[in-house]
Amino acid sequence: MTADNKQRNEQERNADDDHWLTKPATVRKLWIGFSIVLALTVLAQLVIKIKGYFGVDGTFGFGAWYGFLACLAMVLVAKALGVVLKRPEDYYDD
Amino acid sequence: MIDGVLPPALIMLAGAALVALTRGHLRTAVLLLSPLATLWAVWQVPDGVAVTAQFMGYEIEPVEGSPVRRLFASIFSIMAFTGALFAFRQAKWYELAAAFAYAAGAVGVCFAGDLITLFLYWELMAIFSTIVVWCGGTPEARAAGIRYAIMHLLGGVILKVGIEGVIVHTGSVDLQPMLATNFDTWMILIGILINTAAPPVSAWLADAYPASSPTGSVFLSAFTTKSAVLALILLFPGESVLIWVGLYMIFYGIIYALLENDARRILAYSVVNQVGFMVCAVGIGTEMALNGAAAHAFAHIVYKALLFMSAGVVVYRTGLSRCSDLGGLFRTMPITTVCGIIGALAISSFPLTSGFTTKTLISVAAETQGLALVYFLLAAASAGVFLHAGIKFPWLVFFQKDSGLRPADAPWNMSAAMVFFAFLCIFLGVYPEPLWALLPYPVEYDAYAIDKVLFYLQLLLFSGLAFFLLLPLMRRTLTISLDTDWLWRVLLARVGNWLLHAAATLGQELATGFEALKRHMGMRFERILNSSGALGRTWQVGTTALWIVVLLTIYVALYYF
Numbered sequence: 001m002t003a004d005n006k007q008r009n010e011q012e013r014n015a016d017d018d019h020w021l022t023k024p025a026t027v028r029k030l031w032i033g034f035s036i037v038l039a040l041t042v043l044a045q046l047v048i049k050i051k052g053y054f055g056v057d058g059t060f061g062f063g064a065w066y067g068f069l070a071c072l073a074m075v076l077v078a079k080a081l082g083v084v085l086k087r088p089e090d091y092y093d094d
Numbered sequence: 095m096i097d098g099v100l101p102p103a104l105i106m107l108a109g110a111a112l113v114a115l116t117r118g119h120l121r122t123a124v125l126l127l128s129p130l131a132t133l134w135a136v137w138q139v140p141d142g143v144a145v146t147a148q149f150m151g152y153e154i155e156p157v158e159g160s161p162v163r164r165l166f167a168s169i170f171s172i173m174a175f176t177g178a179l180f181a182f183r184q185a186k187w188y189e190l191a192a193a194f195a196y197a198a199g200a201v202g203v204c205f206a207g208d209l210i211t212l213f214l215y216w217e218l219m220a221i222f223s224t225i226v227v228w229c230g231g232t233p234e235a236r237a238a239g240i241r242y243a244i245m246h247l248l249g250g251v252i253l254k255v256g257i258e259g260v261i262v263h264t265g266s267v268d269l270q271p272m273l274a275t276n277f278d279t280w281m282i283l284i285g286i287l288i289n290t291a292a293p294p295v296s297a298w299l300a301d302a303y304p305a306s307s308p309t310g311s312v313f314l315s316a317f318t319t320k321s322a323v324l325a326l327i328l329l330f331p332g333e334s335v336l337i338w339v340g341l342y343m344i345f346y347g348i349i350y351a352l353l354e355n356d357a358r359r360i361l362a363y364s365v366v367n368q369v370g371f372m373v374c375a376v377g378i379g380t381e382m383a384l385n386g387a388a389a390h391a392f393a394h395i396v397y398k399a400l401l402f403m404s405a406g407v408v409v410y411r412t413g414l415s416r417c418s419d420l421g422g423l424f425r426t427m428p429i430t431t432v433c434g435i436i437g438a439l440a441i442s443s444f445p446l447t448s449g450f451t452t453k454t455l456i457s458v459a460a461e462t463q464g465l466a467l468v469y470f471l472l473a474a475a476s477a478g479v480f481l482h483a484g485i486k487f488p489w490l491v492f493f494q495k496d497s498g499l500r501p502a503d504a505p506w507n508m509s510a511a512m513v514f515f516a517f518l519c520i521f522l523g524v525y526p527e528p529l530w531a532l533l534p535y536p537v538e539y540d541a542y543a544i545d546k547v548l549f550y551l552q553l554l555l556f557s558g559l560a561f562f563l564l565l566p567l568m569r570r571t572l573t574i575s576l577d578t579d580w581l582w583r584v585l586l587a588r589v590g591n592w593l594l595h596a597a598a599t600l601g602q603e604l605a606t607g608f609e610a611l612k613r614h615m616g617m618r619f620e621r622i623l624n625s626s627g628a629l630g631r632t633w634q635v636g637t638t639a640l641w642i643v644v645l646l647t648i649y650v651a652l653y654y655f
Contacts (some may be wrong), residue, residue: 009295018496018497021424022422034559038387041552041555048544048548050546050548050549051545053466053469054461054466054469056324057470057549061552062552063548063551063552064552064553064555064556065556066470066474066553066562067473067555067556067557068477068559070474070477071481071557071560071564072213072560072564074348074474074478075297075481075564075568077349078348078352078353078568079567082573082575084576085353085575086353086573086574086575086576087574087575087578088294088572089574091576092574092584
């Protein structure tokens, strides 16, 4: 009985235990690694010439800022539309 | 009639029937072998018309081969096989039988050499895909299935009107390239576009697919929209209106997916988004663009089914599909997580995945034609796909917060199906040549030019950065998003209710008035209607015949003058 309880407690504790991947230290390391990769993809353009098809897309860091701003724009548009379009989940239920 | 060629669709259809008739291991064998037999038959179909027949006075061509037709039929067969592998231990037999009949319709559309055959298989798909939706088994699935059926039967009627018009006005039932120049061709185009979930009726897809069972949505994601893309390739290559229809679908899919909380509905919106890329490519219409549309359809079926499989496993194990209820599942579902991530990377056209090799074909086709606006919008959309499907889906389902859920990983058959498709995603990304060889036109294209890889890495990785920085702006809410279907689900219903109410009130008023009238004129009515009155009494046959002769004479006289 007590052994059972002990085991159950252990299981519950394991369920609460945070995975190493979610530990703040790991997350910080992931962010650092990600930032380095981001910087490298832009800096690589010093060595590799991107052939722009329409001029501007070959300029330094174009893919980076264009991708970022495109996402920002889409998130903001979605946010604005959400004000008008969002309804409770049971909206159609009656 | 049949010159040694077995129509592949009939093999698939026979498979569907056998699924219903067999059970146990025999049924499993039918489920796994009939798609493979279909695939074999697909590769026996030669170029050109292989089977002709007479149908209601028309010379029809039920089987006509060409490279692009075989490409689509192949991936449909592979999809049916992998879907069956994924589902055979969990899905109900009637869902699997319906899914196979649905797949048979899609394979039939691939080889339709004439408009009549196209229409028949089109309707076969509509009927059995509706049954697959209904197999969701919930009240929502029932209601969504009815809406789905109405939309597709309506699309079928529009398609039929166009086909009849073309047959009457040109005298030909041949399936050949056309442009939307008159009423008939517009009707055909609209009928096909309804199946691609084009505006203004895109909502049917995100309404029906998430309502189906965890296994049903895997089948649904593959056939309807992609067979419509093939129909566009065969009938409307270079129809420029498709460029803008496609671009609308691309951004519609992204915006709605960003607003969405339900994991499978996010994936459904991203089907619209991805099919938008293909529709846009058909609109560009060059050999490279059509190659791109076909290749992207092939790659898309694989990674989209993979994504729906991973979401399906989550729904199957937890019964939950809201992102706000999920999270942290990577702890106990490593296979599902990894396969879901591979599917998400492929849909985002990340280098070394199938989406990269096929979607860049479409971008390059736009660039070669000098379509700068289209090119830049497609690039922005690539960033948006990474945002809404590439990161949002796996992040919210498998990571995010710890939901406390510790479900078991996928059953072995579901894992096997996912691993197979995940392998295909990577294989076609690293080594696309086998796919290139199947494309309708010769491919001279180096997908891995180093500057292009670098450009896409910048684009995608900074989209990733945007996602994590903008997460606070994308808080999940327990909401749905209104779409154009509000017009008929709410507005039309309200107008209908108002009319009914008005009619009821009017009827009551009339009844009161009628009562008063009757009281007032009671005696006179009585005289006409009772058994001795003009309208109430029994007439002799001779009198009746006389009256008929008089009336007919008047009618004939009127007709001539």
